[in-house]
Amino acid sequence: MTDQQHPQLPIRDYEQFYRFYLTEHRNITSRKLHVLGSTLGLCAVTYAIFKQQPRYVLYGLVAGYACAWVGHFKYERNRPASFQQPIYSFISDWRMLLDVMRGKISLKNQSLDKIKPQ
Numbered sequence: 001m002t003d004q005q006h007p008q009l010p011i012r013d014y015e016q017f018y019r020f021y022l023t024e025h026r027n028i029t030s031r032k033l034h035v036l037g038s039t040l041g042l043c044a045v046t047y048a049i050f051k052q053q054p055r056y057v058l059y060g061l062v063a064g065y066a067c068a069w070v071g072h073f074k075y076e077r078n079r080p081a082s083f084q085q086p087i088y089s090f091i092s093d094w095r096m097l098l099d100v101m102r103g104k105i106s107l108k109n110q111s112l113d114k115i116k117p118q
Helices: 014-023 028-051 055-076 086-101
Strands: none
Touching: 014 086, 028 055, 028 086
16 A cells, blocks of 8 residues: 555545546556456457357456456555445446546556546
């Protein structure tokens, strides 16, 4: 955990939660792992739908969360918010992926982010 003051979870307002979420995803390697996990999850779900193989949804969830949790425990050195706010965290994983794709969040250097955390 960083030494900065963080709001008490659960956070009821989603926009405030997303700002908090970004503070928990400052490490570039962790961000890359989150993007990888979300991409693997999306590919697995797509495969499950097209091939009618429901078990691939589970594989996608496992791959996505495994990547994210390695990012948190090894690189961020914090506890994933998904343990306390799983729905907002799940939504934020996808929002961060979209923000990366839109160029609002950098996978190269945090100083290039166009969205600033709290």
